Amino acid sequence: xxxxxxxxxxxxxxxxxxxxxxxxxxxxxxxxxxxxxxxxxxxxxxxxxxxxxxxxxxxxxxxxxxxxxxxxxxxxxxxxxxxxxxxxxxxxxxxxxxxxxxxxxxxxxxxxxxxxxxxxxxxxxxxxxxxxxxxxxxxxxxxxxxxxxxxxxxxxxxxxxxxxxxxxxxxxxxxxxxxxxxxxxxxxxxxxxxxxxxxxxxxxxxxxxxxxxxxxxxxxxxxxxxxxxxxxxxxxxxxxx
Numbered sequence: 001x002x003x004x005x006x007x008x009x010x011x012x013x014x015x016x017x018x019x020x021x022x023x024x025x026x027x028x029x030x031x032x033x034x035x036x037x038x039x040x041x042x043x044x045x046x047x048x049x050x051x052x053x054x055x056x057x058x059x060x061x062x063x064x065x066x067x068x069x070x071x072x073x074x075x076x077x078x079x080x081x082x083x084x085x086x087x088x089x090x091x092x093x094x095x096x097x098x099x100x101x102x103x104x105x106x107x108x109x110x111x112x113x114x115x116x117x118x119x120x121x122x123x124x125x126x127x128x129x130x131x132x133x134x135x136x137x138x139x140x141x142x143x144x145x146x147x148x149x150x151x152x153x154x155x156x157x158x159x160x161x162x163x164x165x166x167x168x169x170x171x172x173x174x175x176x177x178x179x180x181x182x183x184x185x186x187x188x189x190x191x192x193x194x195x196x197x198x199x200x201x202x203x204x205x206x207x208x209x210x211x212x213x214x215x216x217x218x219x220x221x222x223x224x225x226x227x228x229x230x231x232x233x234x235x236x237x238x239x240x241x
Contacts, residue, residue, distance in 0.1 A: 003071050004165045009201045010036060010068035013163035014051040016199070016206040017064060027055055033232045038065075040155065044222045049155035050163075054220060056233050061220040065157035068201075069148055069164045076147040077164060079186040090135060094128040101127075149190050156219040159212040161197040162187075 004012075018034045021027065038052035051066030069077055101123045105116050152160050188210060191198045197212030220226050 003167050004201070004203070006068055006070035006073060009070055009163055009165050010050045010066070012201050013066055013068055013161070013199055013206060014053070016201075017051070017066065017161065018053055020208075021053060021055065021064065025055070025057065031055055031233060033229050035229075039224045040222050041224055045154055047151075047154040049223075052155075052157070052223060054229050054233060060218055061230060061233065063157040063219045063223075064159045064161065065152065065155035066161045066163060067148055067152045067155065069162065069168060071165065071168050074168055076151070077168065077187055078183050079144045079146050079190070081144060086132075086135060090128055090131040093131040094124055097127045097131075098124045144186055144190065146187060146190060148187075149194055149196070152196060153194070156222050158215050158217070158219060159197060160195075161199050161212060162191065163199040163201050163206075166200060166202045 014034055014036055018029065018032055022029050022032060032053060032055040034051070034053045036051050038049050040047045040049070049065045050068040053064040053066075054061055056062070098120060102116065102120055105111055105119065111119075148162055152162060188198060190196075191210050195213035195215070196210070197208070198210040200207040200209050220229060223229070
């Protein structure tokens with residue numbers, strides 16, 4: 001079985017999502033603007049989304065952004081630890097527990113400050129190590145990040161999707177995060193946490209793994225050719241009427 005290129009995944013996903021939203025909202029395909037490789041405006045970061053779909057919903061533009069990945073960009077789907085957040089949470093926990101220790105020593109003992117100080121420092125170090133060990137065992141998703149999640153955050157939309165191939169799906173299942181659970185489980189949990197959709201692209205069809213949670217607001221103004229898109233969906237609406 002040949003491994004699909006990222007471009008193939010991108011176009012298949014875009015075609016599927018266009019039909020998906022046409023059916024979901026009972027909108028004619030001709031009233032949906034669908035473009036691959038749509039750039040955000042320079043003042044919005046100048047980032048390139050792999051796809052942008054736009055149509056009129058309740059009198060306002062409704063947008064869907066897409067980020068596609070293949071086996072060649074597998075690394076963007078694999079999770080890694082967010083050391084800054086992990087360290088910050090360990091520090092916060094150890095500071096809180098150390099403060100409680102200090103209050104307990106002052107309230108319930110008659111120790112002098114020159115005894116309390118070294119005890120406090122030792123307690124802080126021990127608690128810091130203990131907090132790190134506990135967080136490591138708990139394996140919290142809030143301490144994990146993936147590049148694809150960070151990428152998709154740069155393409156604001158009412159609904160946001162990550163598309164990837166079946167071959168990539170198999171690779172994710174075989175690659176555990178820190179020898180615990182596979183990266184696909186972690187990716188799915190991160191998608192749910194960020195309200196992103198997850199679309200599996202096979203040779204024959206596309207399968208929705210996770211549905212995105214819609215966001216309120218208008219996001220088309222983040223992208224280049226905003227007026228062109230508005231004109232297109234407006235003109236198409238008039239033609240349909």
